[in-house]
Amino acid sequence: MARHDLAIRGGTVVNAWGRQVADVLVDGERISGIVDPGSGVPATRVIDADGLMILPGLVDTHCHHRDPGFTHKEDATTATRAAAAGGVTTTFAMPNVSPPPKDAATLASMIEHYREAAVVDWNINAAATDPDQIATLAGMGIAGFKIYMVADTGRDYPHMPGLGVHDHGRLLEIFTLVERTGLPVMVHVHDQSIMDVIEQDYWSRGERDYRAYARAYAEHDGIVWEVALAVVLRIQQSTGARLHVLHMQTAGMVDQIRAAKAQGRDVTSEINPWAVFLGNDWDTVERLGSYALSFWVPPKHEGSLWDGMRDGTIDLVATDHAPHLAAEKEPGWEDGWAAHTGTPSLEFYGPLLLDATRSGRITLEDVVRLTSTRPAEIFGLSRKGRIEAGRDADLVLVDPERSWVISNDHVLSKCGWTPYAGRRVVGGIDATLLRGRMVYEHGEVVGMPGRGRMATPG
Ligand SMILES: [Zn+2]
Known part of the structure; x- marks a missing residue:
């Protein structure tokens, strides 16, 4: 032998x-x-x-490594060390770094850096912000594009510099070009004009703390997400681009994705640990303030989210790991809008999901499908995602x-x-x-x- x-x-x-x-x-x-x-x-x-x-190594397709530009929060080495401890063997970096990877030269220098700095396997989600760059970026080994569907403030915060695309015409143009690359486009859905009205309403009443922030984003049962999702689903229908929807967090989003999939459309979706283990519990929001906020997910959505994870409407769990410093969260007690949004989870989402198998909400096989097999399939990683020969x-x-x-x-x-x-x-x-x-x-x-x-x- x-x-x-x-x-x-x-x-x-x-x-x-x-x-x-x-x-x-x-x-x-x-x-x-x-x-x-x-x-x-x-x-x-x-x-x-x-x-x-x-288990097959976890494939986390949505992680904020913040390198370069925000390395006081995280860098390619610290993020990939944390990944190793969390069972994550492949981690995709999100492009809200400075400078952002939206052109070939910047992406090339990030790739060079990662070759030296990363402890586990990796990729970089390029920003599909500049139509002229899309075809070139697609040829550099990336597995997908990212769009932040927000109005671009040009500031570091609340939205990343130079990355927001909210204009519907530009989205149509970008989706058309991304479709030709064959790669998926990951979209953070968000309707800025609706959010502006909701925020002004809260602020006019003097409500600015972490509770107001939590409630504002969940207002009208998540209208800020669902209107934007309807827009990109319609653009996907016309262009045939591979749409991967981020941050599933309402029953209405699950319904929209389920309907699109029933029509055989090329649509997939992601949920993050904060939606079912953190922001879904108001007591936790009260206890931790902005430290618990990515976003508040009112309990009425919880059943639909777990159903979606079980039946495959929600394809994968990715961390959306957002390693803000405590100093960047602390202002949220008084002003929720002044705190940086997002929560870290890279080392712990595997164990949290394993723990959830004990209550029967999900099986161990579901965990493997959601954290490894489906992310590998969707992003074309043919050597990842399964324990089998080869x-x-x-x-x-x-x-x-x-x-x-x-x-x-x-x-x-x-x-x-x-x-x-x-x-x-x-x-x-x-x-x-x-x-x-x-x-x-x-x-x-x-x-x-x-x-x-x-x-x-x-
Ligand atoms: Zn994110």
Whole structure:
């Protein structure tokens, strides 16, 4: 019998379609076989996974690494170290950095930097802001484009410099060009003119604190998201572009996506951990103020969101990890609009989802589908997303019985805090392998910068 480089023996291998106790064989960077346990196939290195679950590495297609330009919050190395600890073996950087990757030269310099700085595999979501650049950017190995459907203020905050596209005509032009690239376009849906009216109403009453901020964005059952979603769905219908909708958070959004999918349209969607583990609980908003706000998700939406995750209307869970400093959140107690929006979650969304399997809201197979298999499929990463022969040996060893309390001490993200601190979860990540080698084990990140590689589609 041929000797393999690595055998992970006796764990429960979990794929989106089911689970089996098996030995996973690895040669070089790839999985070379899944065989019956106890088969005794010789291997140079053996990992005993008895009692553990083996999941495919998480593929987080929406993460704010903030590098370059905002590296006081996070950088490519700290983000990818946190990813390794969270079982994330592929992480996509969002383009709200400075300068933003909306032209070839800027994207090229970011790619150079990531080659040296990243601990896990990565890609960069280019901004589809400049129609002249779209075809060129698409040829540089990216897996998707991002659009912030906001009015561009040209400031660092609240919206990213130079990235907002709200004008419907420009969206039509951009979608037409992106369709020719074959890549998906990820859209943060938002109707700025409706938001302006809602905000003025709150401010005219002197309501500016974190409660007002939370309620304003959820006003009229999420009209600010749903009107914008209706617009981009109609533009998608005309252009045939592959639309990937970000930040699912209302029942109405789920209904709109479900209807589009029923028509066979090329539409997919994403939900973030804050929508079901954080911003959905008003008590948490009261306790943490802006530290709990990405956005408030009133409880009436919760059932639809979990239904959408179970039935595939919502295709994937991505972190939307937003590592703002405490100093950037603190002003929110008085002025919710002065606090930076978004919440960090990179190390913890895997364990939070594992914990959710215990209540039956979701199965372990659903978790794998939502965090690995579907994101890999949608973004064309044919070596990621499944534990099967020929795929990259990106593997997460999970102890399904470990009960532990999330704490700020666990945070590897440069921001140094987590809104999930104090929460007891069952299910912990023991180790993360990236292409056959350990990047995280025994509570330490052991992968070095430069280990990560650009995960390109195809
Ligand atoms: Zn985001």
